[in-house]
Amino acid sequence: MKLPKIYEPGEYESDIYALWEKSRVFLADPTSKKEHFSIAMPPPNETGTLSIGHALFLTLQDIMARYNRLHGKDVLWLPGTDHAALAVNAIIEKKLTEEGTTKHEIGREAFLERTREFVGNSRETMLGQMRAMGASADWSRLRYTLDDTLNRCVNETFVKMYADGLIYRGSRIVNWDPNLETNVSDDEVVYVEEKAKFYTFKYGPFEIGTARPETKFGDKYVVMHPDDKRYTKYKHGDTFETEWINGPITATIIKDESVDPQFGTGVMTITPWHSLVDFEIAERHGLDKEQIIDFHGNLLPIAEEFAGMPIAEARDKIVEKLAGKGLLVKTDENYAHNIAVNERGKGVIEPQIRLQWFIDVNKPAVEWKGEQRSLKEVMQLVIRENDIDIVPERFEKVYFHWIDNLRDWCISRQIWWGHRIPVWYRKDTDGREETYAGVQPPTDESEGWHEWEQDPDTLDTWFSSGLWTWSTLIDQDLAQDYSLTLDDLLRKSADFQAYHPTNVLETGWDILFFWVARMILTTTYITGEIPFKTTYLHGMIRAEDGKKMSKSRPESIIDPLTIIPKYGTDALRMALIMGVTPGNDQSWGWGKIEANRNFCNKLWNIARYIEDLIGDNYKPSKPEPATAADHWILSKLQHSTDLIGEHLDNYRFSEAYEVLYHFVWDDFADWYIEASKAQQNLPLLAYCLEAILVIMHPFAPFVTETIWQTLAWEGDSILAVREWPKIHSANVKAAKMFEEIQAIVTESRFITTALKTSGATLYYTDESVLRENAELIKRLARLKDVTEVRDGNGLYLTSTSARCWLDIDTETAQGYLKELEGKQEAQKRAVEQLEKRLANKAYVDNAPKEIVEQTNSQLEEARQLLASIQAEYDRFAKA
């Protein structure tokens, strides 16, 4: 079959993917005797379409999956999608608003129905896109964070933690988002700097500052540092009467060390219901807490005339009122402070006290390596003791810093989309309440009790994502059998036994806390195992100008789906890993994608050339290296193959790619194929091509498989499951000889280009390198002839020890004098440098022997070279 001149990826990619799926080569087999290798794919949020960031993680994980598959391992790359509770919920609510309705109007069931429809559509789109990226995932094992098995795992985990006292319910201050009407975890809060007015009010004998006068109605505690000299006359617990917003109040003095005497007047009033810091002060001293703002962001009846008003409206009016009473001291118009917003939907966070579910991270109720530990301790231990490696290592510090400051994790959310908390309540006729936490709903009905009602809240989406590595490996049929315990399920699930712990978790550093840490937390607790041995963190992809891609600048967003049809998936994949290191962000560059489209086309034409020579129905045979070039390319191929493997084993994707690129393009195409036009070895050309297709396959699966299928040397075999090549060793001396040839060719090209001459003849005397390779050198260097003479004249080649001359007349050669002079200068410097180094006794004494020896031989070579350059220069200078 003939290959066309230009590789058009769009014509092959979907057929090739279909072929892989049909051939079932991505399916894992837990009963296989082969070594297992597993990766749990980070499930993308079902919010629409894949982004360039998804393309990056799919590429990195696919490289690992394919590379290990080519090494004969049984690979499981388990794909999935995430219900993304808060993100999806926000999208649906926005749509409802646009339609002029609300979730309350349509009700919980209708809301969930809508949401299911939306995520169903998103999922289908996204799965298609993941295939388009070439992801070699096992689609038969596709999982979803909201499917039945996962729901059971969520409930099992919750109930076990509840029984162990690790989950508790309590009234705590939480980050309340009045827009989405839910609380969010500390990690989901982002801070936005804003200019605001900062007011100073008279408060009894004190002056207090605030940017939020609307919270001040209930303020009846005035707090200062116990050591603040200005206020020694006031004692803790003293009270005083003062005029305040809605009339006279009694205030109490509280001394607390959390107050910064340097800030403002060093005195503040507190609003424990709406501030974490104030809440903690109130807790320490047993003070009253009162709610001022309701859950929709409006003032409560305590505000009297302001009751029912939204914050923004009330603020100015309250200030006006206080000013009218003469209590406003001053207003700073340019006060810069950070306001907390929900990163999903950007609602302004209003701290509120609410009854919520929490995970206790400090209770030593977890058995780990035979000791009782807290969740926090286990999370620290697995990294400290290297059970899990983080790549790059520096993120270990970031991780520890986060863990050290970890507070109890609030896991309940007031949104409807998600895993519902598996807790039920009922009351008896006297109003007593009973609580039941269970994997399944309670069934008993007792006399005198009302019916059980399930907690209306859902769980933080990361609670279920945290179970990802092991819950996805549980047998789905077994999971329906509630007579089995969770331990039974794990023990009886073949996938769990074969693939857990997983080998690598590959994800972005931005979800190190959200996800990586949470997986460690729940997995160690439930399974007693780590979730993965290594976690590789990639960086973010920024726009071409180095700034974040942002919806507010649509032109900054690079959409993989517009790139693939134009440049091909392989080009996109290689562009995404080229020159990129773990944990570092990269800027998008069109140059990279073009370079890699060209690279794919280069490979295509290499294959085309070889196929033209070989014809159809070629059967690979054992290659016999004959020429210097043959030995050289074999040794290069061997070296490159080893190096690529070594880099990939160590997660150095970019370096592996670079070795591949230069081997294929520079060594194989530019040198070996060109050389083969003079001295042809068809079996070896074919052998190299086959090896190249395999080692390039993890990076560029489509073009390599397309070529392999077109060549069809091995019938209908699939490249994706071939064996990583073990290259025959080559004769080192012969390979070295080719390097000598390269030196002669390169210098000849340099001289003829510099002198703008063509058709020169190369003379040599009694040199086997030249005699045996005359035709080759003639061709590569574009010479008229290469002939043996008794004594040559013309331009003597200086970069080789072989004695040869370019037949260039003296007049033309004069033009080369300047070049020679420069060469001579440079070479002199090189010699001097080496001499200096060897004259240094300390160097000779202290440096390793090999290094010194190496320097010696370098010096010898450099001197020889200098001598011949000098001789040549002198000869010309005289002429």
Add this chain to the structure above:
RNA sequence: GGGCGCUUAGCUCAGUUGGCUAGAGCAUCUCGUUUACACCGAGAGGGUCGGGGGUUCGAGUCCCUCAGCGCCCACCA
């Protein structure tokens, strides 16, 4: 306030434990229709590795310090 990262060619970035004359892609310049490929080939130019100091026989690489940029965490009423 605490921490992390970056600063290497015009641009975007590599450079594993310190050791050949510091590399790549893109861009630039010159030449080129030769049995694949102009999405190509041959050749060239371009860097005091952010500044300063130190350790070492030897520093882009290790240590200190300063400067600029980016990010994370905490958050002050």
